[in-house]
Amino acid sequence: MTDVTDLAPDRLELGEGSRWVADRVVLVDIPAGRLLSAPAPTGKSQPLTELAKLPVPLAAVAPIAGQPGAWLAAAGTGFAVIDERTGEASWLAAPQPVTDRPWRMNDAVADRAGRFWAGSMACDQSPRGGALYRLDPDGSVHTVLRDLTIANGPAFSLDGRVMYLSDTPLGHVDRFDVDRATGELSNRRPFARIDPEHGSPDGLTVDAEDHVWMALFGGAAIRRYRPDGTLDRVVPVPARQPTSVCLVGEHVVVTSSQEGLTDPGPHDGAVLVLHEGTTGVEALPARVD
Template structure:
């Protein structure tokens, strides 16, 4: 792979505060993504360039497809459903409601359709990772995190990846597809010598991990052994997450943020908060949906 062969396109001048959590809907060829602090779930149509949004009334950290015309959302302190026909938000279950300094952040469904989502804490090591199962039960899967972020699964469904951004590390766990259990955590990527932080990630069909680098002006691709193989430089300081989409799953969509940048930094990073797309020669994995479609 050669980064120079990839053309970076600004597909939406969104100017979002904290764009995050892109999810590709292959059925309708749409990209859903969130603007966390503007309380928006966005629906972007690459064919027309049109972006619609739903105001969901509070912080929304992550989303996943959950049946016909519905998303599951990790909001500030719990899970909710969003009806895409009416815009109605309905509560599912409160989580960490007794921890006002925490909020929920990145989330994603595993290949079996369980929704994984993690929190972020103002204090160190006070955030956790949760798994919401198909029967509506909730399990705490990891503790001692600060910003639970960037998660994904290997193509063979035997490895689970999880990022703790302030620690500047991406971890790998053994994953049991049948039970959904994780074990034997190891450091997969260590960026503690860098000046930037790993944020959201996606995994491609060859098992490579693509991680957006907050304050790094780039997305870095790591092979299944954790070695950097490609760096796509971007015209913005704060890439936040990425996912593969398009009819052939070869377009890498990248969300970005403008929050926290000084006026001087904004001048250097004018397109911060916009949505970018990179046409690659790599095929991504399909988006996994939440499988419990009972309201």
């Protein structure tokens, strides 16, 4: 196994949404509603800093262009701006539900135009209870895809022309063409299909070589794929349920979950750091006009 260290001594219930922003890593603990940060990896484990705690599940954030310390969040059943200086959230918009069951927002990311793409899921993970939404800089909310189960890991190619999206319980990762001017999606086709015995595709990210990294929830591993969908490498990790991958310079940061485990091990719920000789890119900012 690749040498693995802890970014922090903390153990989270459901760590997710890790992002490289300037000189730090920002992430969330979804059910606890916590926005957390740590210095970029240095080889020394330091406790996570809590930037905010919401009364609803906090699924993912993106930095907001031109507003240092402000984060656009997919949280609860809507979108909010979090001010890390006060820890307070200002609610912006709520998308149209696609299920009559209790539901929540899930993984989210900004694209090069500042649009904020967020998945959703039914809280009981019922089939077709999730969607993919897009919050545009003008505040309008669009339901982009329906009939998903757990929409996870939106990620974009370096040129912004391709979006990758996983539907975790189905083991599917699809790719779409993106109209960079409008955000419209087209030409959906398979990118990767994961055998359940290897885990389920969770968070995704794209590195500086335009390769796609994937966390395999339940598979105790992360994977790197070439842009054509062929598998480049498999990297085991000591956490059974890795949830997101964040490339910070040449470091790979992996969040994990201990949710649902009756016997969590020493690394379950950890934020891990690996050294894979791969260069990452910083998280793109969202725009709020």
